[in-house]
Amino acid sequence: MNAFQFPPFAGSSAIQRTLRFVQHLPSFGWEPIVLTATPSAYESTSTDLLGSIPGGTVVKRAFAFDAVRRLSIARRYPSFIARPDRWSNWRFSAVRAGISLIDRYRPAVLWSTYPIATAHVIGSRLHRKSGLPWIADFRDPMAQEGYPPDPRTWKSYRAIEADAVRRAAFTVFTTPGAASMYRDRYPDVGEQRLRVIENGYDEASFASLGQHDKGPLIGGRVTLLHSGVIYASERDPSRFFEALGRLKRRGCLRADRVSIRFRASGNDELLRTLARQHGIEDLIELLPSLPYRQALEEMVRADGLLVLQASNCNQQIPAKLYEYLRAGRPMLGLTDPAGDTAATMRRAGAQNIAPLDDAGEIEVAVSKWIDDIAAGCASRPDRGCAEAN
Numbered sequence: 373m374n375a376f377q378f379p380p381f382a383g384s385s386a387i388q389r390t391l392r393f394v395q396h397l398p399s400f401g402w403e404p405i406v407l408t409a410t411p412s413a414y415e416s417t418s419t420d421l422l423g424s425i426p427g428g429t430v431v432k433r434a435f436a437f438d439a440v441r442r443l444s445i446a447r448r449y450p451s452f453i454a455r456p457d458r459w460s461n462w463r464f465s466a467v468r469a470g471i472s473l474i475d476r477y478r479p480a481v482l483w484s485t486y487p488i489a490t491a492h493v494i495g496s497r498l499h500r501k502s503g504l505p506w507i508a509d510f511r512d513p514m515a516q517e518g519y520p521p522d523p524r525t526w527k528s529y530r531a532i533e534a535d536a537v538r539r540a541a542f543t544v545f546t547t548p549g550a551a552s553m554y555r556d557r558y559p560d561v562g563e564q565r566l567r568v569i570e571n572g573y574d575e576a577s578f579a580s581l582g583q584h585d586k587g588p589l590i591g592g593r594v595t596l597l598h599s600g601v602i603y604a605s606e607r608d609p610s611r612f613f614e615a616l617g618r619l620k621r622r623g624c625l626r627a628d629r630v631s632i633r634f635r636a637s638g639n640d641e642l643l644r645t646l647a648r649q650h651g652i653e654d655l656i657e658l659l660p661s662l663p664y665r666q667a668l669e670e671m672v673r674a675d676g677l678l679v680l681q682a683s684n685c686n687q688q689i690p691a692k693l694y695e696y697l698r699a700g701r702p703m704l705g706l707t708d709p710a711g712d713t714a715a716t717m718r719r720a721g722a723q724n725i726a727p728l729d730d731a732g733e734i735e736v737a738v739s740k741w742i743d744d745i746a747a748g749c750a751s752r753p754d755r756g757c758a759e760a761n
Contacts, residue, residue, distance in 0.1 A: 374470065374495055376436075376459060376488035378408040379425060382418035382661065383638065385600060385691040389511065390485055392574055395426055404429060405477055407470050407494075409436040409462055420663035430477070434469040436462030456489035456528040463494050470498045481541075485509035489529060492536045499539060508536035509544045509569075512688045513553055519605075519684070537561055546571050547712040549687030571691045573698040581669050589673050594745055595631045596704065597674035599667055600692045602637040607680040608728065610646060612706055615734035617650030624739060627654035632678075635670065636661035671699040675745055679705040679713065682728050686711030693717070702750035704741045706734055720753040 375390040394404045406429060411417050413436040425431065439453040439461060454460070473479070482504050484495025492508055499506035515530040537543050537558045544567050545551040551566050589595045602609060616632065619625040632655050634643055640658045647656045662670065671677060677696045681688070689712050696703055697720050705725040707713045714725050724744075726737035744750035 373404050374407045374466065374482070374484040374491050374498070376409050376413075376462065376491055378406060378431070379421040380411050380417040380419050381414045383414075383416040383601070383636070385695075386487060386511075387421070388574070388691060389509075389571060391421060391424060392572070394429060395424065395574075398426065405473055405479060406431045407466060407473060408433055409459065409466075410434065413437055413459055413462065415441070416661070418661075418663065420665070430473070432469050432473055434462060434466040436465065451522065451524065455522075455525050456493070456532060459488060460490050460493075462490050463497070466494045467497050467501075470494065471501060474498065474502050474504065479504065482506045483509060484536075486511050486514060489514065489532050492532050496532075496535050496539055505541040506539060507542045507544060508540040510536070510550065510554075511544075511546045511571075512685075513545075513550050516684070534558070537566075541565065542567055544569050546691075547687055547689050549712040553687050571689065571694050573694045575698075577665060577668055578672075578698055581665070581672050588675065589633070589670065590631055593629055593631050594675045594742065595633050596676045596678050596741070597633045597635060597670065598637070598678040598680065599635045599671055599695075600637075600690070602634065602639040602643065602680070604639065604642060606682050606685050608682055609643065609680060611729050611731040612680070612734055613643075613646040613650045613652065614731040615738055616652050616655060618731070618735055619738060620650075620652055620655065624742070625652075625655060630655060630742065631657055633657040633659060633674070635659050635667065668695060668699070671695060671701065674699075674701055676702045676704055676741060676750070679703060679707060679717065680728060681705075681707035681711065681713045683708035683711060685713075689713045689716055697753045700752050700755065702741070702745065702752055704737060706737070717753075721751055722753055723751065 373390060377387045378390055381387050394406060397404050410433045436459050438458050440449055440458045443449050443453055482495055482498055484491045486492060495506055495508060514533040515526055520526050520529060542565050548568055551568050554566055555563055637643055643658055647653045679693060681690055686708050703722040705714060705717045705722060706728040708727055709725055717725060724737050724741055726733040
């Protein structure tokens with residue numbers, strides 16, 4: 373299993389997918405061998421999930437470095453060093469390490485996983501060198517309209533995905549929309565080779581939570597929590613902040629009653645700028661990352677959970693949504709009603725959904741959410757739907 377994001381990597385819920393496969397595949401008769409990167413390649417690390425790696429798991433860490441951090445001069449760097457991504461140098465040591473692992477352990481199958489595109493470059497090379505069947509776990513679409521924004525990087529992504537779709541025995545996606553996109557894009561590839569394995573949550577991580585009621589996150593105030601990364605395009609909060617500013621000016625939002633908490637946004641400066649622009653600094657909390665189980669506990673204790681997903685990600689579902697479903701708190705979904713994220717929320721019984729780019733509809737949705745919380749009638753996700761996912 374070739375995955376860049378693996379403990380002690382920190383900063384994205386993307387780490388959970390490979391980690392949970394490694395935990396649970398043995399019960400299905402598979403013994404995972406992990407090929408990942410050296411921790412020095414990660415922008416942020418945390419030891420809190422190292423203990424979740426099953427004992428005896430073979431983990432090989434091949435040398436890699438972040439070319440942008442390492443090679444920038446005055447924050448400038450030649451674009452080719454970050455194509456297809458900042459860790460393209462990882463492929464040199466990873467292919468050598470992968471061949472060594474193949475020679476030693478004789479695995480039955482190769483698996484590589486995006487969102488670090490270099491992982492699929494490595495998977496393809498190992499497949500061609502060894503002849504082993506290869507599974508390319510795309511998760512989400514790679515080359516999309518306007519993404520990546522750099523034309524040369526976009527062409528690199530398109531070439532990598534085309535190679536993976538045509539060479540891999542199976543390609544795997546996390547949403548029906550993503551799989552459908554690739555069926556249309558590559559009609560010459562048999563439909564049976566494109567599969568959907570949704571993301572999910574780990575029940576064991578929730579098992580110790582909620583046994584003792586620790587009360588609200590902030591006494592006397594209702595807290596709406598967004599846990600995880602904010603992207604300027606894919607999760608653009610601009611219209612949301614505009615709606616909050618309108619509600620505050622109307623007297624519908626007061627800082628002594630409501631708090632909007634962003635946990636580990638990775639984009640605090642953007643949020644500060646928007647908060648100043650709309651006069652809502654007193655409503656917004658910006659807090660650093662937490663160890664994984666503490667982050668889950670915060671979700672369970674929040675009065676509500678905020679989902680942000682733009683229409684340019686209609687074929688994607690934030691991995692965090694599945695933990696939100698399991699946390700069982702009322703959700704506010706700011707996303708395109710026609711996308712996969714909204715469809716999953718509706719199946720779970722969450723109906724308070726508004727487009728992320730429409731401040732007027734967001735204003736209505738936030739008002740309804742606050743009224744429902746105050747009246748004690750805010751709908752919560754159906755537990756059965758969470759378990760099904």
